[in-house]
Every structure is written in structure tokens, then in C-alpha cells.
Amino acid sequence: MADKTYRTCQHCGTVDLNSDYCSRCGAITNVLLKRKLEREQRAIEKQRAAALERPHAITLFFENALEHRNLVVRSVAWFFYSIWVIVIAIGSFLAWLFMYIVA
Amino acid sequence: METKHPKRRLDTARDLLAKGYFAACCVLALSIYLAQRLGADLPGPINNYVNDLLCMPIVLKICQYAVRYIRSDRQLLLPKLLPLALTLYYCLFFEYFLPGYHDRYTADTMDILMYLLGLLFFYLMEYGETGKTSEYDGKAG
Incomplete structure (x- = not known):
């Protein structure tokens, strides 16, 4: 019982069982995973911007x-x-x- | 309501500490120094040891800021042996060399322990539990 997680897609409203992605439109339905990916993306962008900065x-x-x-x-x-x-x-x-x- | 996993909560606390410990150490050390100058009656351990404990994290962080600035590298970490070398230098200078020349200074084993604890704190804050390494480890730099 505890292993069942229903998630509703914010884009198309499809309800999926135990899935991080929407089975219909492919959007991320797991909020924690979404935030984690956003954090990682921000860190990568920050590193990229720092690498592009001209040395003084x-x-x-x-x-x-x-x-x-x-x-x-x-x-x-x-x-x-x-x-x-x-x-x-x-x-x-x-x-x-x-x-x-x-x- | 979403509750945070205990480990994640701990990670957030460590991140905050890693970002703000330098300012906190400076404020605390300055407060103790000013209290001493103003003749406040501080408890013995605070009066004698807290500034020794805060000394190495402050000095090492200033050095790290300077190296990052000179080399234009915001992510740079000091080679792991260097903080230890600087701490040994401070131990020798303040606890062995100066007491021989100046009456104001006395050699105290507890001070050495405080310097080493400060060094340990710096290692934990900068290199973390996962054991981050500096790209300059094992190089002349």
C-alpha cells in the first residue's frame, strides 16, 4: 500500500501510478525530481558562466x-x-x- | 505539507554554515577582542581559547579568498596539505617562537589543540564529508 504513489500531470491532467514522468505528454510529474533537476541545471549554468568570465x-x-x-x-x-x-x-x-x- | 528528509535538512544546514561561517567567525572573534579591550569579565575558556579556535578558519579563508582572486577562479580549493602546513607554522610561531621573545606570550598546549580544531573545522567546511579534492593536490601550485 505504501509503495503506491499517484501523480497528476500539471500539463494534461493524466494520473499515473509510480511514475516520475507523465505517460501521455512526457512531462515530469515528480516535484522533487523536477526541483533536483532544476538545481543541477542551475549549478551547471553557474559553472559555465564562471568559466566564460574573463580573468582580471x-x-x-x-x-x-x-x-x-x-x-x-x-x-x-x-x-x-x-x-x-x-x-x-x-x-x-x-x-x-x-x-x-x-x- | 511537505516534510524534509532529515538528511536533506542536514545538507541545507551544512550549506548555510559553509556559506556563512567566515562572517560568523569574524564577528565572534571581534566581539571577544572588543570585550577584552573594554575589560569585560568573560568566562575563562571564552577569554583564553575561543579566539585561538577561530584563528585558523579566519586566516585560511582569507588566504583562500586571496588565491581565488589572484587566479580568477571562484571554485579554487587550497591543496589539502597547505592548511595543515600553515597551522603548524602558526603553532610554532605563537607557541614556541614568540614566548621566547615576548613576555606577553605563553606557550600553551591547549592553544595548539584549538588551532588544530580550527583546522579540522575548516577542512569540514571547505572539503566536506565527501572529501572534495583540490586540483592542485600533489602539485607545486
Whole structure:
């Protein structure tokens, strides 16, 4: 008894038993599934929009420097564009700041 | 009326926490700091340990924001070893190096535990229970 789920199609009014899609017009009748698919679609669109966004000037500067013909410029850019260097530098600055705030 | 599945309700709560924990940590840390400066009588554990607990999530989130900005990548996650390295750096700096130079600072094992708990909280919020990985794991970055 508990396994029987009747769903009415919002488009054509057909009632189906234990089905997520309308047997007549093919529309989604399961509201939870519909919301889940909409959420997934929104997430995909958001990712697509983020990928299409143009990188800003700092990123472009480093990416150009990483392909520079001079090895020294490339090495310096690689060093300063490294996630580890950025994080340790900002972390050190914050540690220094906390040290002066607390003392 | 539609009732939410307990797991889904938990997921929503975790999403909200993941989005808002940085602001909440900053507000809480600032409130405690201001209360201390104004001479308020705070309970011992709050006075001594809560800001140490909040320190690593705040610092690591600021670093993550900065890296995301510099690299123009909103989805970027820090390599998993990096938060641990920064936490060890803070432990050494505040609990070993500074107490040797400054009377204001004292070495305390509980502080180290608080830093590590803060790190664990950051891992849970950023990488989640499913164990998200950074594309920079195992790379020089």
C-alpha cells in the first residue's frame, strides 16, 4: 500500500501510478525530481558562466609572465604565482598583524 | 505539507554554515577582542581559547579568498596539505617562537589543540564529508 504513489500531470491532467514522468505528454510529474533537476541545471549554468568570465588584470599579468621568453622572468612569475607562496605570505602578514594587535 | 528528509535538512544546514561561517567567525572573534579591550569579565575558556579556535578558519579563508582572486577562479580549493602546513607554522610561531621573545606570550598546549580544531573545522567546511579534492593536490601550485 505504501509503495503506491499517484501523480497528476500539471500539463494534461493524466494520473499515473509510480511514475516520475507523465505517460501521455512526457512531462515530469515528480516535484522533487523536477526541483533536483532544476538545481543541477542551475549549478551547471553557474559553472559555465564562471568559466566564460574573463580573468582580471592580475591573473593575465602572471599568465603572460609565465610564458615570457626570459627564464628569470618566468621563474619569478612562477614563484609569486604559486599558491603555497601566496598563502604563506598572507598567513605571515596576518600572524605579524595579530602579534601587534594582541601585544 | 511537505516534510524534509532529515538528511536533506542536514545538507541545507551544512550549506548555510559553509556559506556563512567566515562572517560568523569574524564577528565572534571581534566581539571577544572588543570585550577584552573594554575589560569585560568573560568566562575563562571564552577569554583564553575561543579566539585561538577561530584563528585558523579566519586566516585560511582569507588566504583562500586571496588565491581565488589572484587566479580568477571562484571554485579554487587550497591543496589539502597547505592548511595543515600553515597551522603548524602558526603553532610554532605563537607557541614556541614568540614566548621566547615576548613576555606577553605563553606557550600553551591547549592553544595548539584549538588551532588544530580550527583546522579540522575548516577542512569540514571547505572539503566536506565527501572529501572534495583540490586540483592542485600533489602539485607545486
